[in-house]
Structures are given as structure tokens and as C-alpha cells.
Amino acid sequence: MKNKSNLNINQFLKHISLDCVVFGFHENQLKVLLLRMKKTQEWALPGGFVQEDESMELAANRVLKVRTGLDHIFLNQFHVFSDPERSNINPAVPDVLEFGITFNDADWFNQRFISVGFYALVEFSLVQPKPDLLSDICEWISLDEIGSLMMDHRQILDKALETLRLQLVFQPIGYNLLPEKFTMPELQKLYETILGKELDRRNFQRKILAYNIISKLDEVRQGVPHKAPSLYRFNPENYQKALNEGLGGKW
């Protein structure tokens, strides 16, 4: 059953790793892409190491391409996690050894790692989750069903969410998280899910329309009970402008 891996640990920079918090939105729930480690059955964020000739961004894109099937995921660096105690015992090591990965320095995985956190917002429907060598499951888990994670990954997830919430105040969101056409309640639900609180329907609608980033279409959502809700679409030009310049409070 064991395959010798052709993974050459020595191609990677020592001490430096990256972890990715990939958010998707599906059926009114914010989900995060997680892996389950084979040995410990602990859940973990997808992550990896940096090759000699890669920037952190290239490395993160490489890791996520393998994990999701997607090219050119839009990633944001959001924090560096560098507690000296965060990685001195790496629970992935049993999986590494089990899998038969060989590396010159037997303690390579057990050395101290400083990890750069990235987050990404992706279209849920386009992702084809794929476990890595050390995990048996890779799947979307709803934010409210996520408990403890491997190492400090829960802290990394929480910090990504905190960053996303802060960003919600001054930047638009939703482009990669909602389908092309969406209803106002769907957009509101996305905001509520990220913020972790309910918002007033009328205030939300007034505020989001004032930003001028969405356009109402001459269509309604078909096949729903009661009154069919209107569909909206992001206005790409204004959305991009708001991304660059910030929403509202410009000096």
C-alpha cells in the first residue's frame, strides 16, 4: 500500500510555510475548504511550502491549483503566524512517515515554521476538492460546523474572517461568492454570514444600492414559492472602481 513519494523536501525553503483559508458560499452558508489528516483525523487548512524559485504568491497559487483545480485564484495575504511554539510538534509527521516520504533531514517537518496566511474567495461550484498526500478527505465545511483544527489553523481561520469583516466596511464583496445573478436576500445573507449577525433588510438594501455596485435586472428568480424576487448583477466597472478606491469614506 505504501508508495514512495517523489516529493523532494529539499527543494523547499526551510522555516517557511503558507496556509490558505478558501471561502465559498453555497446554499446561504459560508464554507471553508478543509482537509482531514489521515492519521490523526484532525482537520486542517490546505497549505504548503515555498520552492527556491517561487514567491509566496506563486507558491500559494500552486498549492491551491492542486487542491481546487482552479487557476489564478485571487489570493490575499492577510497575516504572518510566527509564534515560536506553533509548529514545534507537527501532528502531520506520522502521516508523512507512514506515506514513506524521505528527506535528508529527518526533523524537517518538526523544525519551526513561520506561516504566511492567505485567504481566497472562490466560486463554490467551480472547485473540485482534492486531498493531498497526507489527507484522506478534502471538502467544504460550513463555517458554523468547524470546530478545532490542526495546530493553530483555527486561529488562522479566525484571523482571516476578522480581516474579511474589516474589509466589508470599505470594500465590496460577493463577486466570486455569488452566482452571476442573485437576489437581494442572497446578497444580504452573504453579508450576514460573514459578519455573524443579522442586518436590517431595508437599511441593507438602501446602503448597498447607494454604493452603485449592483444593477437590478428585468428578471425575477423562477420556481420559488410566494412572490418571485428580483435578480441583480454586479456592475463590473463600478465594482472594480470600489475595490480600488474603497467604498464611501474617501478623503
Next chain:
Amino acid sequence: MKNKSNLNINQFLKHISLDCVVFGFHENQLKVLLLRMKKTQEWALPGGFVQEDESMELAANRVLKVRTGLDHIFLNQFHVFSDPERSNINPAVPDVLEFGITFNDADWFNQRFISVGFYALVEFSLVQPKPDLLSDICEWISLDEIGSLMMDHRQILDKALETLRLQLVFQPIGYNLLPEKFTMPELQKLYETILGKELDRRNFQRKILAYNIISKLDEVRQGVPHKAPSLYRFNPENYQKALNEGLGGKW
């Protein structure tokens, strides 16, 4: 003239460095703390490496304490600089060798470094700039007088400034940059300097007062020609609240 240094390079993590953009405001100018390298005469940001038992934050505080005399500088991580080409030729090496620093691995300084950028806003008057082993000058340079810097330090400075500008939209600023009591024109000048553009006097005053973070005092600035301008002071409670919750656009 040469002193053997007791700096033990091997106490530091390989591949990881940090660079600090320290902003101060003096005589209506935004200034940045820079070092001039002895050999190359190039200007550089204060920076350093990470000890085995330090977080990035502790390392940055240690570096800045030596460079400024200040304890507990409030530092913000803002970006990781990881272009593989950024440090493959380190112009500080001649200074290192000249100074007689010895280390086991002769290429230690020439290896690839991924650098975590921090920025800090400090009280100009409290800082006692002090060069490091490799530099002969450490001083405040006005933003508009800074040209090219060592390695990618100019890019790091520009990114710090970009982050500060973005933050200006949703967070208050000025607490550590202005004296305890300041005039409205002084506060406006700080904003204008960071933003790199002039602001309308009345709009600025209306907007900043609406944030409720400054209080007008029953005092005027003495000893100035013409009409003596009123003095203001930050309201610490509201300022902290605005730091935590953001200015204006709360969802």
C-alpha cells in the same frame, strides 16, 4: 579599527528577515527613519532577523528598540516581500565582512530572504536614532526627499504608505504622530502629507469633527502671527473605539 562582533548569526532563523517603516511627523512633514550603509552609502530601512525563540512581532520590537530607544512601539504587519530575486545579492555583505562578523556559513547573508514588513507610527520627539553595525548614519528623512533605497526597500516603503492611505479611509490616525495638543491645520497637514494631495479645508474640518475623535480645547496656539488657532486634543476613548470598529461605514 575592526572589532570582532559577538553577533552570532546562527542564532537566527534562515531565510526570514523583517523590515520596519517607521513614520514620524515633524514640522508638517512625514518622515521615515533610515540608515545609511557604511560601504555602499545606500540608504536602507531598519531591519533584522528572527531569533529561534521569538515571534516576528518580538523580533521587530527588539530591532526597533535598539534603533529608536523606544519600548513597545505599536507595529503593524502589512505585507510579506518574497520575490526570489529580492535578496540574492545583498549589498550589505561588504559591510558585514568589513566589520569582521564571523559566521559558519559564509553565504548566510547571501541566501534568499523572505521579509515581513512592519510599519510603525511614532512620536518624532521621543526617538533617539542609532545606527547599527553596518551603517554610519541613522536619521529621519522627509518622505519627499527619499530617493532609491537598498534592495527592494523603496518598494517596501511605498507599500507601507499605500497601506497607511487605505487605512486612513476607515481608521483614525494621528495619536502618535502629533503632539498632545494640535491645531486643525496641523491635523489636516498630516492627512495631506500621507495622502499626497491637498484637501479642502472646510470639508476636512466637517468630516473629522463628525468622527467625534477630537475635542476642541479652551486654548489657542500662542506665539504665532495673525489669528491664534484653536487647539484640539484626541479623545482617547472615542479614538480607541474608532480604531476597533472603524470610522463611518459600519454594517
